[in-house]
Amino acid sequence: MTAIGVLRPARMWPGDVLKVGAVGLRTRPMRAFLSALGIAIGIAAMVSVVGISSSSRADLDRTLSALGTNLLTVAPGNTLTGGEAQLPTESEAMVGRIAPVRTVSAIGLIESAKVYRNSRIDEAETGGIATYATRTGLRAAVGAELRDGTWLNEATGRYPATVLGANAARRLGIGHAGPEVQVLIGGQLFTVIGILEPAALAADLDNAALVGWQAARSELGFDGHPTTIYTRSDDASVEAVRSVLGSTANPEAPNEVEVSRPSEALTAKKATEEALTGMLLGLGAVALLVGGVGVANTMVISVLERRAEIGLRRSLGATRGQIRTQFLAESLLLSAMGGAGGALMGGLVTFGYAVSQGWPTVIPLWAVAGGVGATLVIGALAGLYPAVRASRLSPTEALAAQ
Structure with a gap:
């Protein structure tokens, strides 16, 4: 089988x-x-x-990584009654005395100084451009770069000269800086000596016309109160500096001070x-x-x-x-x-x-x-x-x- x-x-x-x-x-x-x-x-x-x-x-x-995360900003907050607070005129100098702080600079908003391309522009057409009194060390403090022209210095900061933020220059139709380029700020002609690239860590500067601190006082009636203080400190000391910035900038009312780090916004x-x-x-x-x-x-x-x-x-x-x-x-x-x-x-x-x-x-x-x-x-x-x-x-x- x-x-x-x-x-x-x-x-x-x-x-x-x-x-x-x-x-x-x-x-x-x-x-x-x-x-x-x-x-x-x-x-x-x-x-x-x-x-x-x-x-x-x-x-x-x-x-x-390029700009660093050690940039801290100080700005006025609100008062106990809900009003807008104000930083003392000497607050920038007091912040600069904090030991680990390497760089300090400030800007001050001049609300009455509107910016126009020329005198023929309607007063309502401000373009959302703000005017700031500016310390000469601001560009180094915030890591801003120039697209064209030069930055404010001790000489130009005393005269009617301005540096425009990237957006402000575009809205005003200004593509380059030069002695023949002028804008109207607070009713007075200012020469555009520089234009900034977009500032990643200080976005307010993009829509601003920046003038020297002394010129702002003499030409635009600036009261000397800073609206934003920028500080750079050692990386290891950032948190320690941050904890004392409020009381240092305004010892009489530290609760009316706002301290932030631009990297947090990012x-x-x-x-x-x-x-x-x-x-x-x-x-x-x-x-x-x-x-x-x-x-x-x-x-x-x-x-x-x-x-x-x-x-x-x-x-x-x-x-x-x-x-x-x-x-x-x-x-x-x-x-x-x-x-x-x-x-x-x-x-x-x-x-x-x-x-x-x-x-x-x-x-x-x-x-x-x-x-x-x-x-x-x-x-x-x-x-x-x-x-x-x-x-x-x-x-x-x-x-x-x-």
Whole structure:
């Protein structure tokens, strides 16, 4: 009596799985492209949002590293009755006597001195430009850079000369500094001797016309009370200096003094950007989900259209497991194409936007890997039901349906 050998189905190697899985993609290229595009849009949105946000934060960190985080500001707060407080005229000098303080400078708002391009401008058209009395050491204290011209010094600070902030110069239509360029401040002509670049740590200066402290007193009636004092101290002593700034700047009413660090405002901005990033990532996830539904729809229709193929393969000996593997592989290939294309698109969008803004390009590897991984998971889930449905078709049922 001879033993009858048990027939075993041919084994499908990984290369075979890829070949049969790609059959549906090759025979229906436009449908495959549109389904992959839905996945790609979701991944591109996620990668670009994370990349742009990371590039923005990298630029912010670079700015803070260049300018330092040891800049503290002192400003008047409110009185106990709710009125606006005022710093003493000698507060800048008193702050300068704090031992760890290396640099101190100040500005004083001159509310009555409105800024106009010339005398023919309507008085209501101020453009939101403020006038500040300015110490000569201000630029070094806040790390501001000149776009054009020169900074105020002991000589020019005594005469009608001004340095304009970046936004103020743009609103006044002034592109360069020079002895022939003048603006009207408080009813008097001031020569524009310089224009600043945007000041990252002193945003008030961007919308300001800065004049020398002595010229502000003699020409514009400035009362000598500073409205903002800027200090630089040793990094290790920043918190210690901060704790005594209020009582030093105004010993009689330290509760009427506000002490802040510009880097805290930047940190708050960073937190706001992170919240916005979370919202945009949510939108990207929705787009990714829509793409997954598109893949599932494509695979279900593919099963219905290819029942003859399924019946033929079953009649030739293909097992249910092999049919499941074929359609699951097709779904994974479709999603992988969309994921790879989306990651590439998101990287290009991030690169283009970062270059246009002058930022370093940062694309976190976890965002790319996570995005492609998410597409594979979605592809597996989207293809699971169609694959199981295809495997359950008997050969006679599948062939009879044609």
